[in-house]
Amino acid sequence: MTDPPSSVESDATVVLRAGGGTLTIDPATGARFGSLMVGGHEVLVTEGAGPIWWGCYPMVPFAGRIREGRFAFAGRVHQLDRNLPPHAIHGTVFDRPWRVLSRASDRVTLAVDLGPGWPFAGRVTHAISLQPEGLNATLTLEADEPMPAWLGWHPWFRRRFGDAAVELDVDASTMYVRGADGLPTGARSRPGPRPWDDAFTGLRAAPRLRWPGALELEMTSTADVWVVFDEREDGVCVEPQTAPPDAINLAQMEGSAPPTAAPGRALTASMAWRWSPLA
Numbered sequence: 001m002t003d004p005p006s007s008v009e010s011d012a013t014v015v016l017r018a019g020g021g022t023l024t025i026d027p028a029t030g031a032r033f034g035s036l037m038v039g040g041h042e043v044l045v046t047e048g049a050g051p052i053w054w055g056c057y058p059m060v061p062f063a064g065r066i067r068e069g070r071f072a073f074a075g076r077v078h079q080l081d082r083n084l085p086p087h088a089i090h091g092t093v094f095d096r097p098w099r100v101l102s103r104a105s106d107r108v109t110l111a112v113d114l115g116p117g118w119p120f121a122g123r124v125t126h127a128i129s130l131q132p133e134g135l136n137a138t139l140t141l142e143a144d145e146p147m148p149a150w151l152g153w154h155p156w157f158r159r160r161f162g163d164a165a166v167e168l169d170v171d172a173s174t175m176y177v178r179g180a181d182g183l184p185t186g187a188r189s190r191p192g193p194r195p196w197d198d199a200f201t202g203l204r205a206a207p208r209l210r211w212p213g214a215l216e217l218e219m220t221s222t223a224d225v226w227v228v229f230d231e232r233e234d235g236v237c238v239e240p241q242t243a244p245p246d247a248i249n250l251a252q253m254e255g256s257a258p259p260t261a262a263p264g265r266a267l268t269a270s271m272a273w274r275w276s277p278l279a
Contacts, residue, residue, distance in 0.1 A: 012027070017105060018131050039215060055155075060114070061149040063091065063152035065246055125140045148260055166211050173201075175189050175198050184244050222270045
């Protein structure tokens with residue numbers, strides 16, 4: 001497995017500043033956004049019972065769950081660590097140390113290999129920049145061999161700014177139907193009632209989070225699947241992904257080609273957040 005290029009630093013917290021925003025990135029815990037301060041408000045959940053439950057972290061080389069951590073690819077069956085039993089979840093890099101390749105006051109690029117928990121060799125870079133009214137992030141997976149792969153981010157947004165409870169607008173045409181195990185069955189439907197722990201596609205507008213009297217935040221992405229989780233009292237998740245949870249097994253059920261990366265065919269996803277104050 002090929003290591004990323006030599007880093008300029010290994011594990012120091014990176015702080016980006018632009019306008020009134022301050023973004024803290026922690027290379028040691030998965031290159032995640034550990035904190036985002038905008039206009040004196042902390043936007044993200046900054047702590048949790050484990051690495052799955054806080055910040056905003058990249059999900060690579062798969063986003064969401066893989067059923068029982070098991071899948072077949074190119075004639076071989078693979079068993080992953082079931083880190084949220086009975087399933088594997090959110091990839092192999094969200095709790096591993098990343099290397100800082102380059103940085104400036106308002107941008108940073110980090111990298112890591114896919115690790116021993118993934119049966120295919122490759123690496124991923126996470127390029128992040130902060131602007132006065134938003135941020136951009138790009139994930140790029142470079143494969144040393146053909147592999148199933150789909151990417152995304154998992155932000156935990158704070159539900160409340162003081163007395164202001166978040167209002168979430170997600171306008172989608174299609175929802176992936178979940179089975180008893182919480183994973184897509186292959187069927188599609190119109191979006192059902194909240195609370196959600198569901199994947200959506202066919203968005204008619206960019207998702208928006210609004211904390212009345214404080215802040216509005218709009219999300220866009222090149223990824224066309226969005227997972228929304230709003231069942232937790234202190235946080236909500238709006239997660240852009242390049243494919244739905246369990247995409248490798250879902251493709252097999254549907255008789256379609258799974259999402260893949262291969263040498264010379266990198267898989268890339270970009271995400272942007274734009275915010276503005278609310279009086």
